[in-house]
Amino acid sequence: MKKKDAILKVATVLFANKGFVDTSGQELSRLTGAAEGTIFYHFxxxxGLLLAILEKTREEIVEQFEQFFENRPFKxxxxxxxEVVSFHLYLAGLMEDKFLLLHRHFLYKFSESNPEFRENLEAIYNCLVDIFEEAIAAGQEDGSITKELHPRKTALILFTMVDGLIRFKNYNLYDAxxxxxxxxNTCRRMLQAN
Structure with a gap:
């Protein structure tokens, strides 16, 4: 593993579990074996390190969903x-630290004043919501999902339900x-055409 990748991996775990403020350059250096100067040379x-993590997270989510959809016909x-709901939950478990990081409040505080953070967060969430919307539109086209629903708004509601379940799991609030x-069952009832 390249030093830069190791830094990103360790920083993701630390930022997700300890927070941004409580993660020090010294700790990153100690855990990665890279000098602080090397870390900040790269980021x-x-x-900058947190922004690189968000960019990599978006790339990984897109890549995982592309692989999921590859050669997968749906009835x-x-x-x-x-299948998208199930895979999203699976992916949240596979990328647990990254999804935990996405739920940390400091990211949203940064996005209030830093357009790059906002753009990356929006890109991550839009990519996920787009996938839900695509599935809903396909169902409306084939008649398995009612046409009475607005695809984007419904996709946002479905995503919110799934993301809420991921939060329960990540914060050990409830057995998700x-x-x-x-x-x-709720998704089916909400979407089913009569």
């Missing part, structure tokens, strides 16, 4: 929605796995 400062848009079947 300029901690904000209907409804089936596609169900116990809600999976009910989440799927």
């Amino acid at each position: 300029k400062n901690k904000e 209907s848009g409804m089936e596609m929605v169900e 796995g116990a809600l999976f079947n009910e989440l799927m």
